[in-house]
Amino acid sequence: MAVLVIADHDNASLKDSTQKTVTAAKALSGDVDVLVAGQGVDAVAAEAAKIEGVRKVLVAESDALGKQIAEAVTAAVLPLAANYDAILIPATASGKNYAPRIAAKLDVAPISEIIEVVSPDTFVRPIYAGNALETVQSSDAKKVITVRATAFKAAGEGGSAAIEKVDAGAGAPKTRFVSDEIVKSDRPELAAAKIVVSGGRAMGSAEEFQRVIEPLADKLGAAVGASRAAVDAGYAPNDYQVGQTGKVVAPQLYVAIGISGAIQHLAGMKDSKVIVAINKDADAPIFQVADYGLVADYKTAVPELMDALTAAGR
């Protein structure tokens, strides 16, 4: 049995959801290859080759792959599929976009966002916003699976896999890339950060969100997240959304400020190691999952928290 992992990257560097997906893949098989599909991805392929336990790294390059267009990724993967019993893909926005397309072309049932490998054909995945965990057994000979990265430890370094070019496939003849607006940030990436500070509707404006949340995140070396309400209102960019239908995070420390703790928000952060909530409503549901709750107006609590952190040497 062999497994293909499709790497998560931005053409410049490998994202650690790849190493985490490799760990899930190793629970299926000892023969794990990684496909880097992109454009100008030499550095990414070199990083992937260093992942411990990877047999070889396949590289497919084209403009359409550089933009992660689903049709193009599918066309690159299909000719390789015959060599593998399972294809594992990090459950990022990009992976979720093409994984089901690959599965449908192979006539298999995709298995979304697994959090555990029970056996090579049985997996656990959250459903209903994480309020239930489903154990499913697949009867497909070939499996297409997306992996919730936060549920697996990253595979270590120390490998030296061979790198091999493969055909890029037919591209995406019916789809044209127009433009993108990628938010550049020096902060750690939300999905991989050790600390996340998130703001909610209570911020009231984009200016206030920046004034309150960002300095605190900077002080903690944290990534910034947001509730849907804050994103919908334009206080924070869309890719900050944490939750059932946004990003799933599981940092060492999650700080929720002015967030009520709706089911859909909890789905994205309740596996964090330590949760802190600052909310002026003592009955806010967020306190039911918070390890440390501070019932206070953030307007006074956050400056005090900044001072206390300074005093503690942060």
Add this chain to the structure above:
Amino acid sequence: MKVLVPVKRVIDSNVKARVKPDQTGVDLANVKMSMNPFCEIAVEEAVRMKEKGVADEIVAVSIGPVQAQETIRTALAMGADRGVLIQTDTDVEPLEVAKLLKAVIEQEAPGLVLMGKQAIDGDNNAVGQMLAALLDWPQATFASKVEVSGQTVKVTREVDGGLQTLELDLPAVVTADLRLNEPRYASLPNIMKAKKKPIDVKAPADYGVDVAGHLKVLKVTEPPKRTAGVKVENAAELVAKLKTEAGVL
């Protein structure tokens, strides 16, 4: 242009799902059910296209139990023109849903399929992509803006680092994200009018699709419970606890 909108009946998004004690699934008896919120957004987008003269007919399709008629009625009350219910009590998996939708689309020949990115019960996020694959149509998932012009559609998508805009040849499949629009509430007169709009009732066998599926649910369990911790008095106490007790600073 004809627009086809697949809509799913799911647990209402305000209800917390509870696992059945026998671990066979989630308890849906006497639970409020609604149209999947992402499908509502897709219907709204289709109705706006019709209002702008871009679309001339909207067909809402649902696969589910007899009660899924209500979900189609909701779409009709929002402005869809007619419905197709593929009635089955089986919990149809995404691959078979996509195969059934493909069969409907081959009969209906829409110029665009607008659907939700994800159903909030199974959280699969799969049917749109699978449908596009089976039809060999282009796809644009997680849409926050959709503009049809002539034979193409321009879609802004919510991606990992921000936004991506693609232009697809029609026909195409587009899946809606939260920020595409804010769905309307159907007015009472429109709810009344919707009662007279036609719904075709079919069975999976009418389309020659076997809905047995490839996945077997062995059990459904409750996730580990997180319990409430302590309330701290002030920021200084919080920092002290995070440092010494939790060890995360």
